[in-house]
Amino acid sequence: MEAPSASAVHLSDWQESYFAVTSGTCTPGQKADGYRAKILRIQYAWANSEISQVCAANLFKEYAEKYSAIIDSGNAETGLNNYAENILTLAKCQQSDSDKWQSALTTDNVFELKCVRERMQAGRIFQSSQMAQTDARVQADKGVSASAAPAPSKLDVFGSTRETELTAGSAKCASQGPDLLGHPSSSKSLQSSVPSVTRTSDTLPAASASLSIQVLPGFQATPLFGSKEATNSSSLKMPGNCCDRQNSSLFSQSGVPAWSANSGKRKAFYGLTDEGSTAIPSLAPCQASISTETNGFSGQRNRNEESSAPGFKTAKEQLWMDQQKKSQNQRAPVSLYGGVKKSLGAGRSRGPFSKFVPPVPKQDGSENGGAQCKPRVGESTDPLLPVDERLKNIEPKMVELIMHEIMDHGPPVSWDDIAGVEFAKATIKEIVVWPMLRPDIFTGLRGPPKGILLFGPPGTGKTLIGKCIACQSGATFFSISASSLTSKWVGEGEKMVRALFTVARCQQPAVIFIDEIDSLLSQRGEGEHESSRRIKTEFLVQLDGATTSSEDRILVVGATNRPQEIDEAARRRLVKRLYIPLPEASARKQIVTRLMAKEHCSLNEEEIKLIVQKSDGFSGADMTQLCREASLGPIRSLQSMDIATITPEQVRPISFLDFESALRTVRPSVSPKDLELYETWNQTFGCGR
Numbered sequence: 001m002e003a004p005s006a007s008a009v010h011l012s013d014w015q016e017s018y019f020a021v022t023s024g025t026c027t028p029g030q031k032a033d034g035y036r037a038k039i040l041r042i043q044y045a046w047a048n049s050e051i052s053q054v055c056a057a058n059l060f061k062e063y064a065e066k067y068s069a070i071i072d073s074g075n076a077e078t079g080l081n082n083y084a085e086n087i088l089t090l091a092k093c094q095q096s097d098s099d100k101w102q103s104a105l106t107t108d109n110v111f112e113l114k115c116v117r118e119r120m121q122a123g124r125i126f127q128s129s130q131m132a133q134t135d136a137r138v139q140a141d142k143g144v145s146a147s148a149a150p151a152p153s154k155l156d157v158f159g160s161t162r163e164t165e166l167t168a169g170s171a172k173c174a175s176q177g178p179d180l181l182g183h184p185s186s187s188k189s190l191q192s193s194v195p196s197v198t199r200t201s202d203t204l205p206a207a208s209a210s211l212s213i214q215v216l217p218g219f220q221a222t223p224l225f226g227s228k229e230a231t232n233s234s235s236l237k238m239p240g241n242c243c244d245r246q247n248s249s250l251f252s253q254s255g256v257p258a259w260s261a262n263s264g265k266r267k268a269f270y271g272l273t274d275e276g277s278t279a280i281p282s283l284a285p286c287q288a289s290i291s292t293e294t295n296g297f298s299g300q301r302n303r304n305e306e307s308s309a310p311g312f313k314t315a316k317e318q319l320w321m322d323q324q325k326k327s328q329n330q331r332a333p334v335s336l337y338g339g340v341k342k343s344l345g346a347g348r349s350r351g352p353f354s355k356f357v358p359p360v361p362k363q364d365g366s367e368n369g370g371a372q373c374k375p376r377v378g379e380s381t382d383p384l385l386p387v388d389e390r391l392k393n394i395e396p397k398m399v400e401l402i403m404h405e406i407m408d409h410g411p412p413v414s415w416d417d418i419a420g421v422e423f424a425k426a427t428i429k430e431i432v433v434w435p436m437l438r439p440d441i442f443t444g445l446r447g448p449p450k451g452i453l454l455f456g457p458p459g460t461g462k463t464l465i466g467k468c469i470a471c472q473s474g475a476t477f478f479s480i481s482a483s484s485l486t487s488k489w490v491g492e493g494e495k496m497v498r499a500l501f502t503v504a505r506c507q508q509p510a511v512i513f514i515d516e517i518d519s520l521l522s523q524r525g526e527g528e529h530e531s532s533r534r535i536k537t538e539f540l541v542q543l544d545g546a547t548t549s550s551e552d553r554i555l556v557v558g559a560t561n562r563p564q565e566i567d568e569a570a571r572r573r574l575v576k577r578l579y580i581p582l583p584e585a586s587a588r589k590q591i592v593t594r595l596m597a598k599e600h601c602s603l604n605e606e607e608i609k610l611i612v613q614k615s616d617g618f619s620g621a622d623m624t625q626l627c628r629e630a631s632l633g634p635i636r637s638l639q640s641m642d643i644a645t646i647t648p649e650q651v652r653p654i655s656f657l658d659f660e661s662a663l664r665t666v667r668p669s670v671s672p673k674d675l676e677l678y679e680t681w682n683q684t685f686g687c688g689r
């Protein structure tokens, strides 16, 4: 290092701190700070041309390594075990893009917004209804039973009482607002975290409409709905206490903690509600009460309250807010992995907030498949609410994720859609469908197995069979991809497995379908990662039924095209191992006939027979691909015509010639050698005849 006289001071500093760091008396934190300071000095010295670039690079490398060794080390005595430290330090220096963001909304154009107009309309409806009705009993879950006068018909448009209507509207507005601004709405994720359990709240005063104030970004000081004058003024007025409440609540954002002033009243109010009083003396505190006791949008409101009322909070409010925060924090990793609507593998269209609907109504007529699990698990993420005992030790976020794995949608698949594999189909009906439908007959020795394995070459319909079971069995169907259990949730995989089985137990009868199960239950070996070993062990424990009773009606269906890789312990537990072979001639014919029946085609019986002969060795997926390829033949022959202007009638029917040329490009995807392996495994471990 060059040492010009100007840097003599630096050099002595450098030596001093070096000895301090290497003296052995520093804590890891101090050492890390020391090294970080050194790195900064190196940069400083290089920037001032006190040292050469090469020298700076060498020094930088040396100290960066030392620094990382402390930061990343898992050793409690010598390291900090903070992998995020480096990136956090870097991130701190970066200015967020949102810092520069400015709202496009102004107080002038905001009244043009649809959601604002709706809210104003709702405000007017509310006002008129306020005269007619002073008392309503709110039921949180599915609406309301009016306890006094019948609700005005206007309110019925919104399907509920004014309180629920307005609050729902408010949330809707909340979600629209950010969308309009081009920002993601957070209301959905909040919505998902909020319980929708039926509770009867205390009687609410009419002025609880103040609840529905929703402040959109960009115009916090402007209420969105209220009286007519609102359209002409940027500061809205509503009559009576309600208005006062609104204004004070809103203006509190600019510094005045409105709730502080009302805290005395609020305390009195809570005293009353806790004792079950039905009369609410003050208007302002209703907001808090409703937050905890009415409907699913309370989480959204609560956040607004939090920001608008920094003052005094009762223990009850604080508890609620803490819980909301906690549940949001718990969901954080979910969004990291691609949003709340995470899929663990199977494609699904269920929204994260939609209620679970079983594929087929359960026999006993109860929506929930018996009395085993009430209330339904997916709805009770609020720790205050009673949940199934078995779910007590499972993290709510996992329960939520698992609930989203329930497959109750998609195009229906019937047994006839699966060509061939008659033996497998009959066996599955015997051990899956019938016991689910008649558990009273299938008891004792006739009791269904806990696990089955569908194995065979790729593209033979294993996943298709899984979908068919989902549609036909009448059980709650969980479709999980093994790879996602193992990869996305490093360190949490076994918890997910436990959560999966626990939720399934609460939703009996249940089928857990695990596609590509080999990646979950592959042979345990030396070089295997600890987390995957733990997942496997947990899975085996759950599968064995050690934690389940013999009465539990949970069936695990695994599908794989690598059966030889499955661990022997898992193999034993998947008692019915069904070979799904390549389709025979009759099955191939069935596939072609079915697919061609939907198309314009000129094949006769003879030609179909020939196609079937020529496609020996094709899997079901290969046959489908052959038909696709052939169906493109007529289009390809349209050389002279313009594809953009042609009418569908001008496309000629699919002919045998098209199949002949398709057969030249589509080849079987399973080799005879692979086939031999499956046959051998089937003879050794399979349950087929």
Ligand SMILES: Nc1ncnc2c1ncn2[C@@H]1O[C@H](COP(=O)(O)OP(=O)(O)OP(=O)(O)O)[C@@H](O)[C@H]1O
Pocket (backbone or CB within 6 Å): 417, 418, 419, 420, 421, 456, 457, 458, 459, 460, 461, 462, 463, 464, 465, 559, 560, 561, 583, 587, 591, 619, 620, 621, 622, 624
């Ligand atoms: N037996 C069959 N009957 C009708 N169609 C079939 C059959 N087998 C496969 N197919 C067609 O092939 C497609 C792929 O099948 P599927 O995904 O079920 O194969 P798989 O056995 O699960 O394959 P992999 O082992 O590679 O996962 C199906 O969507 C279907 O169109």
Ligand SMILES: [Mg+2]
Pocket (backbone or CB within 6 Å): 462, 463, 464, 515, 516, 559
């Ligand atoms: Mg498959």
